[in-house]
Amino acid sequence: MTAVSAREVKELLRRHGVIAKKGLGQNFLVDARVLDGIVRAVQPDARTVVLEVGPGLGALTRALAAQAKRVVAIEKDESLRPVLEDVLAPCANVRVCYADCLKVRLEAVLAPDLAPGDRLVFAANLPYYVTTPILFQVLESGLPVSRAVVMVQKEVADRMVAPPGGKDYGVLSVGVQYRGAVERLFNVPPSAFLPQPGVDSAVVLIDCEKRPPLRAADEATFFRVVRAAFGTRRKTLENALAAGLHMPKEAVRDKIVAAGIDPGARAERLSIAEFVRLADEMAK
Numbered sequence: 001m002t003a004v005s006a007r008e009v010k011e012l013l014r015r016h017g018v019i020a021k022k023g024l025g026q027n028f029l030v031d032a033r034v035l036d037g038i039v040r041a042v043q044p045d046a047r048t049v050v051l052e053v054g055p056g057l058g059a060l061t062r063a064l065a066a067q068a069k070r071v072v073a074i075e076k077d078e079s080l081r082p083v084l085e086d087v088l089a090p091c092a093n094v095r096v097c098y099a100d101c102l103k104v105r106l107e108a109v110l111a112p113d114l115a116p117g118d119r120l121v122f123a124a125n126l127p128y129y130v131t132t133p134i135l136f137q138v139l140e141s142g143l144p145v146s147r148a149v150v151m152v153q154k155e156v157a158d159r160m161v162a163p164p165g166g167k168d169y170g171v172l173s174v175g176v177q178y179r180g181a182v183e184r185l186f187n188v189p190p191s192a193f194l195p196q197p198g199v200d201s202a203v204v205l206i207d208c209e210k211r212p213p214l215r216a217a218d219e220a221t222f223f224r225v226v227r228a229a230f231g232t233r234r235k236t237l238e239n240a241l242a243a244g245l246h247m248p249k250e251a252v253r254d255k256i257v258a259a260g261i262d263p264g265a266r267a268e269r270l271s272i273a274e275f276v277r278l279a280d281e282m283a284k
């Protein structure tokens with residue numbers, strides 16, 4: 001059976017002799033309305049293959065499997081196997097891969113389950129200690145993700161939706177906004193989880209079908225340039241890039257000017273379009 005209330009989750013953990021592991025970010029969802037909100041944002045249908053990271057006790061996995069074509073879930077904690085086998089027993093369209101998602105190639109994990117014409121969606125109630133690395137793994141994978149629906153810490157959501165110019169605008173903002181239209185769907189209080197985290201959370205949608213019409217000529221260069229630009233926040237763009245990319249300052253300045261940008265500007269003022277132009281110059 002699936003467990004979505006605090007009482008049901010406690011009972012499921014007790015029955016399987018499992019204790020939530022803080023070190024793995026195990027805060028299980030116990031609010032059916034939040035779970036429904038995530039499922040609705042995924043918009044699962046008969047064409048949808050969902051990649052889920054961290055199925056935990058399987059509540060979201062099972063709700064998604066009821067409407068999607070397939071769910072492929074990656075769970076690091078192998079001791080949850082008996083719980084997931086129990087909860088997901090009625091779902092023939094779910095495959096759980098027990099691995100650290102940061103140590104696998106997502107394309108390889110998905111390959112057996114992804115067919116031409118499928119609509120791929122990434123969905124996760126993310127473990128907060130590795131939110132950013134997991135998001136970047138998906139963003140940089142090149143997988144044809146049509147949308148991503150993720151539960152993150154509220155401060156991470158602030159950074160994901162931040163416009164240029166503010167203190168929250170950084171590598172994460174540029175990375176996600178390069179991939180699609182980013183929207184905070186709703187905030188989630190600690191009481192929606194068991195055990196309760198010490199922070200507020202939010203569910204964020206990245207709609208990659210509404211991405212800005214910008215493509216970097218070389219995406220690896222784009223992400224390298226963005227990371228270097230924000231590497232040292234107080235430096236000018238010119239100094240940050242020279243330090244981060246180990247390039248002579250003059251060469252960096254020429255590239256920045258060729259991209260039509262002021263070398264004295266700071267990374268937090270640059271739009272996504274300017275980062276793309278800069279990366280394209282750097283890739284030449």
Ligand code: SAM
Nearest residue numbers: 024027028029054055056076077100101125127
């Ligand atoms: N999806 C469940 C829910 O909503 O109740 C659990 C979410 S819990 C916040 C995060 C889950 O991610 C846990 O099950 C944890 O074991 C798993 N996890 C943590 N680090 C991971 C990693 N590197 N790779 C895969 N799963 C991971």
